[in-house]
Amino acid sequence: MSDKITATFTIENCSLITRGEPVAKALETLASTREKALQRLRGRVPNLDNYVLLxxxxxxxxxxxxxxxxRRWRGEGKGPSWHKVEGxxxxxxxDVLREIEESKRLSVRANMEARQASAKHHRVR
Structure with a gap:
């Protein structure tokens, strides 16, 4: 068995996003293939997630x-950090996982603040 694992995920797969289930299968395959490769590297490379580039x-x-x-976020200095590798x-x-977690916390906080503001508004009347 080869030690090399290759995952190909093309723009054609992206067009499936609006069509439902096939993209879920494609993403599952990509995640599975990538996870197998990462499992082989974990333990050999400390802080591996810092080196996995998407x-x-x-x-x-x-x-x-x-x-x-x-692309807009990059121009505005928002979103996850990014790097240019050979163009x-x-x-x-x-960085992506951190950004997702931070946006979850912000969403929860914003929702909670909106509820509190609404509750205050209803109590004042």
Whole structure:
């Protein structure tokens, strides 16, 4: 068995996002293939998630935002940190996961603050 694992995820797969289930299978396959490769490296490389680089397309799928949004965020200095590798934009997995967690916390906090403001508004009347 070869030690090398290759995952190919093309733009054609991206067009499946709006069609439902096939993209879920494609993402599952990508995640499974990538996880197998990462399992082989864990233990050999400390802080491995800092070194796993994702493409814009992979981040777009992972965060459920269009690629255009990621490009706009880069221009505005928002979103996950990114790197240019030989002219291509890449995102460290650790940065993307951190960004997702931070946005969850912000969403929960914003929701809680909105509820509190609404409750105050109803009590004042």
């Amino acid at each position: 493409t814009e397309f992979e981040v777009s799928c992972l965060m459920s935002v269009p690629g255009g949004t990621l 291509s934009v890449r995102y460290a997995l650790a």
